[in-house]
Amino acid sequence: NAGVTQTPKFQVLKTGQSMTLQCAQDMNHNSMYWYRQDPGMGLRLIYYSASEGTTDKGEVPNGYNVSRLNKREFSLRLESAAPSQTSVYFCASRVPRGLSYGYTFGSGTRLTVV
Amino acid sequence: SQKIEQNSEALNIQEGKTATLTCNYTNYSPAYLQWYRQDPGRGPVFLLLIRENEKEKRKERLKVTFDTTLKQSLFHITASQPADSATYLCALDAGGGADGLTFGKGTHLIIQP
Numbered sequence: 001n002a003g004v005t006q007t008p009k010f011q012v013l014k015t016g017q018s019m020t021l022q023c024a025q026d027m028n029h030n031s032m033y034w035y036r037q038d039p040g041m042g043l044r045l046i047y048y049s050a051s052e053g054t055t056d057k058g059e060v061p062n063g064y065n066v067s068r069l070n071k072r073e074f075s076l077r078l079e080s081a082a083p084s085q086t087s088v089y090f091c092a093s094r095v096p097r098g099l100s101y102g103y104t105f106g107s108g109t110r111l112t113v114v
Numbered sequence: 115s116q117k118i119e120q121n122s123e124a125l126n127i128q129e130g131k132t133a134t135l136t137c138n139y140t141n142y143s144p145a146y147l148q149w150y151r152q153d154p155g156r157g158p159v160f161l162l163l164i165r166e167n168e169k170e171k172r173k174e175r176l177k178v179t180f181d182t183t184l185k186q187s188l189f190h191i192t193a194s195q196p197a198d199s200a201t202y203l204c205a206l207d208a209g210g211g212a213d214g215l216t217f218g219k220g221t222h223l224i225i226q227p
Contacts, residue, residue: 004157033214042219043158043203050213058214090157102148102160102205103215 023091137204
């Protein structure tokens with residue numbers, strides 16, 4: 001099925017460990033996004049990529065890095081995980097702005113940092 | 115500062131009635147406003163998009179209004195069903211050079227049989 005695929009679905013890390021969250025979309029979208037969702041905070045934008053080879057910071061980029069490997073894949077890396085990064089992470093992609101379609105989200109990665 | 119407000123308390127509606135959810139925003143001039151549905155443990159699912167020059171948009175039992183003077187959007191579900199129970203998120207796209215949606219915290223809707 002067409003859509004956004006995220007891996008892994010669940011992960012537990014120890015403080016200071018690193019990991020990469022993977023995201024791939026098969027809809028030929030140019031723009032891709034990483035959000036985090038915390039209770040009482042709503043979804044907050046971490047980084048986005050308007051096209052292959054470009055990335056930009058969102059609202060909460062500290063502690064994260066991203067790579068737009070190709071048009072399909074956009075990964076999020078935690079170099080040294082902290083308990084404050086415990087959250088649910090969502091990847092999303094979209095058609096060009098202006099069309100009457102919204103974002104397509106993945107099913108999320110639930111990350112716990114202990 | 116920019117702010118998007120949705121009713122943070124759960125909204126309980128009897129089956130068959132119309133559910134109306136509110137999204138208010140301040141210090142924004144959004145080009146687009148979008149509504150999403152989110153079920154527990156799942157990612158948000160896009161429902162409707164309305165542009166700043168549109169007053170109303172409909173899709174099946176859903177209707178969205180957008181009042182840029184009041185800085186408010188209303189989201190209506192007519193003939194509500196228990197399957198409509200979920201959290202509904204309002205999101206703004208400011209347009210221009212900055213990309214990415216800014217989301218409200220969502221309203222939890224419960225449709226009671």
